[in-house]
Amino acid sequence: MSLHLFDTATRELRPFVPLQEGSVGIYICGLTTQGSPHIGHVRFAVAFDVLRRWLERGHGYDVTLVRNVTDIDDKILTKAADAGRPWWAWSYQHERETSAALDLLGVLPATYEPRATGHITEQVALIDALVEKGHAYAAEDGSGDVYFDVRSWPDYGSLTRQQLADMEPAGDADPRGKRDPRDFALWKGHKEGEPETASWPTPWGRGRPGWHLECSAMARKYLGDAFDIHGGGVDLRFPHHENEQAQSHAAGLGFTNFWLHNAWVTVKGAKMGKSLGNALAVTELTRTVRPLVLRFYLGAVHYRSVIEYAEGSLEEAAASVERIEGFLERALEVLGTSADEVVEASAALAVDEAFPAAFRAALDDDVNVSEGLAVVFGAVREGNRALEAGGDLTADGELRHTVLQVVAMLDVLGANPLDPRWSGGPGAADGQARGAEVLAALVQERLDARARARADKDFAAADAIRDQLGELGVVIEDTPAGARWALR
Numbered sequence: 001m002s003l004h005l006f007d008t009a010t011r012e013l014r015p016f017v018p019l020q021e022g023s024v025g026i027y028i029c030g031l032t033t034q035g036s037p038h039i040g041h042v043r044f045a046v047a048f049d050v051l052r053r054w055l056e057r058g059h060g061y062d063v064t065l066v067r068n069v070t071d072i073d074d075k076i077l078t079k080a081a082d083a084g085r086p087w088w089a090w091s092y093q094h095e096r097e098t099s100a101a102l103d104l105l106g107v108l109p110a111t112y113e114p115r116a117t118g119h120i121t122e123q124v125a126l127i128d129a130l131v132e133k134g135h136a137y138a139a140e141d142g143s144g145d146v147y148f149d150v151r152s153w154p155d156y157g158s159l160t161r162q163q164l165a166d167m168e169p170a171g172d173a174d175p176r177g178k179r180d181p182r183d184f185a186l187w188k189g190h191k192e193g194e195p196e197t198a199s200w201p202t203p204w205g206r207g208r209p210g211w212h213l214e215c216s217a218m219a220r221k222y223l224g225d226a227f228d229i230h231g232g233g234v235d236l237r238f239p240h241h242e243n244e245q246a247q248s249h250a251a252g253l254g255f256t257n258f259w260l261h262n263a264w265v266t267v268k269g270a271k272m273g274k275s276l277g278n279a280l281a282v283t284e285l286t287r288t289v290r291p292l293v294l295r296f297y298l299g300a301v302h303y304r305s306v307i308e309y310a311e312g313s314l315e316e317a318a319a320s321v322e323r324i325e326g327f328l329e330r331a332l333e334v335l336g337t338s339a340d341e342v343v344e345a346s347a348a349l350a351v352d353e354a355f356p357a358a359f360r361a362a363l364d365d366d367v368n369v370s371e372g373l374a375v376v377f378g379a380v381r382e383g384n385r386a387l388e389a390g391g392d393l394t395a396d397g398e399l400r401h402t403v404l405q406v407v408a409m410l411d412v413l414g415a416n417p418l419d420p421r422w423s424g425g426p427g428a429a430d431g432q433a434r435g436a437e438v439l440a441a442l443v444q445e446r447l448d449a450r451a452r453a454r455a456d457k458d459f460a461a462a463d464a465i466r467d468q469l470g471e472l473g474v475v476i477e478d479t480p481a482g483a484r485w486a487l488r
Contacts, residue, residue, distance in 0.1 A: 003059060003364045005229075006304065008237065008259040009159055013366060018228050019257060023062040024055050025227035027219040027256070029236055030113065032070040032211075033094040034079050036486075037101045038280045039298060039309070040265040040272030046295065046414070047262040047303035047367075048231050049107045053412045054363045058351060066222045067110040069095055071117050073211055077198060087198055088117075097486075101282040105295045106414045106421055112222055116214040120200045123209045123217040126251055127186050127202075135250040136186055139177025144189020144205030147173070148247050150182050156246045159259065160238045170239065172210060184243050185210035212243035219248075219255070226254030234261040234304075235271070262303040272309065280309065283486050287440045292422045293318045296415045302370050320377075324410070325417045327380045330387055331403045339418040346407040354408035369413060376409050443474055447483050450476075 003016045018024045028048050031041055045067070055061045071091040080090035095115075103109075116123075127146055130136035135152045139145040150156045150164060157164055169181035173188055190199040190206040199206040219227065232241065241259065248255040264271045272280060285294055297317035301307050332339065346354065355363075356379070362371035383402040410416040446465050453461040466476055469485070477484045 003055075004366055005258055005260060006366045008261050014258070016228075016258070018061065019226060022060075023064065024229065025223040026052065026063060026065045026229045026231065027215070027223055027227060028065065028067045028110075028230075029215060029232035029240065030067040030069050031098050032073055032075065033091040033098065034073070034075040035094055036281050036283070037094075037098045038272060039282060039285065039294070040280070041098075042101055042105060042107075042282060043265050043298050043307065044231070044233050044262050045102050045107045046105060046298040048260075049414055050299055050303070050369060050412065051229075051231075051260070051367050052108065053414060054367060057408075057412055058355065058360065058363060060351075064111045064223065065108075066219065067113050068215060068218050069113055069115045070211065070214065071095060071115045072198060072208055077194060087195060097283070104282065104286060104291045105298070106291070106419070108414075114218045114222065116209055116218075119214065119218050119221065120209065122221050123187075123213050124202050126213065126217045126220070126247070129251045130186065130247060133250065133252070135247070137179065138204045139189070141177040142205075143174065143177050144187070144202075144207045145173055145177050145185055146187035146204050147178055147183040148186055148243065148250075149179060150184070150246070151180055153246050153250045155249065157242065159242045159245050162238070162242075172239075184212060184239060186213045186247065212240055212247065215240075216244050216248045216251075216253070216255070220253060225252075227256055229258045229260055230256035231260040231262070234263050237261060260303075263306045265298075265307045265309055267309050269308070284484075285314075289314050290318070290321075290422075292415060292417060293321050296321050296413075299369060299413055299415060300373055302366075302368055304366070305370075321415070321417065324376070324380055324406070327383050327387075328403065328406070328417060331383060331399055334387060335400055335403070337400075340420075342403060342407055343411075343416070343418050343420075346404040346411070349404060349408060354405060355412075356405060356409075359409050363412065372409065372413065376406060376413075379406050379409070443469065443485055447476070447485065451483070 004013045005016045006012070007014050026048070028044065030045075031037060048065070052063050052065055055063050072087065076091050077087050080087040083090060099113075127136060130148065131138075131146070134149075136146055136148050139147065157167065164182065167182050169175060170178075170184040173185035175181050186209075187202065187204060188207050188210055189204070190196075190208070199208055219230070230241070230244075237259075245255060266272060267280075282294070293314060294317075297314055298307065300317065300320075328339075332342065351360070356375055358378075359372050359375040362368045362375060365371070379402050383399060383406065386399050386402070407416055407418055411419065416422075446469060450462045450465040453459070453465065469476060475486050477486075
């Protein structure tokens with residue numbers, strides 16, 4: 001069958017046909033850079049990375065993927081002030097951490113990653129259009145706030161199928177200047193106590209963009225008035241995506257043809273959040289868990305299904321990865337070929353040769369990676385049987401073809417152990433994991449020594465240890481739960 005995707009707006013599986021033949025435009029709501037990313041934050045990036053890879057490799061589309069960075073908002077200003085840091089430095093630090101985490105997990109770089117603060121002109125132009133069309137207004141209290149008039153757009157609420165009368169007031173700005181409490185902020189006037197650097201001049205006074213406005217403006221700039229797919233976490237459907245759609249359509253833009261939303265990572269049934277501490281941060285987990293294993297874990301479930309994190313979850317993922325690696329290692333040895341040669345040969349295969357029909361059907365069915373992995377493990381099982389039976393193990397026989405298909409399928413899932421990004425294939429990753437364990441143990445020993453020095457009130461010695469680690473690129477953060485560290 002042809003590729004079908006579940007469109008949140010229509011709540012049905014629809015055949016995917018790009019607006020422009022041969023190319024696909026995707027906009028994904030990225031992270032607000034208020035803190036360090038945990039695995040719940042990055043699940044969206046892994047899910048849409050698989051979609052992108054399948055569109056490119058499985059269907060031959062030229063994909064333009066835009067993933068924004070919300071680098072200014074209320075939380076960033078508050079947290080930066082609490083930490084005594086400039087908001088822009090605080091935001092950039094966590095933007096870099098997020099980029100590093102996504103790279104660590106094998107997520108392909110976005111075609112472009114625009115920042116909200118870099119597109120003020122486009123956002124002001126969009127507000128101008130909405131005001132001119134009667135869908136937005138400046139607050140009469142002189143605050144500099146500009147609001148979207150939800151009552152002016154009868155279709156408001158259609159994405160999430162809500163009636164206006166049933167909606168809660170929008171909590172993104174002071175309600176004093178609103179005509180209706182559910183009107184949402186397009187522009188936020190500069191407030192007393194906020195940094196002057198966190199505002200820009202506009203016809204309505206100095207201020208900064210509202211959260212929803214930035215995405216409509218940036219999607220339009222890089223993907224045009226209409227594009228193929230808008231993605232993000234399921235928690236963004238309302239109010240963020242509802243508001244994006246309303247303001248874009250009200251401005252006369254076609255906006256997106258498909259809405260795709262990924263589900264959460266949960267712990268004991270609750271959405272993962274920072275209140276859980278740093279144990280599930282990407283940088284913390286990958287000190288003891290191989291990045292390939294974490295990537296496999298986050299990408300092994302259908303994107304619309306919840307991932308319930310529990311004790312032992314990552315061990316199960318590790319066992320699956322080791323099973324695949326074991327097969328590939330034995331097969332490469334028997335075939336007398338290298339990982340690089342196999343990767344190159346696999347990439348050169350035509351689609352119908354690279355991917356079994358059952359795998360193509362699974363990925364075309366709303367990117368059903370669970371069913372796709374069943375095909376992968378079926379091929380691994382048959383390959384192991386061939387190795388045990390000692391049948392046709394020649395360089396051009398069935399075993400080689402199985403290996404090439406396994407590599408192709410895993411490459412689409414972003415979890416190909418032979419990919420050089422995972423340090424060269426089976427066996428090598430074990431050394432990488434061991435190196436991470438040794439590094440963590442050595443740093444922890446120095447942190448323990450620092451803690452003892454502080455307990456003895458030998459602050460000079462404690463500071464010396466901190467400085468020594470800092471020179472090596474190890475950043476220490478003292479928290480109520482103890483010292484945390486990360487590589488700069």
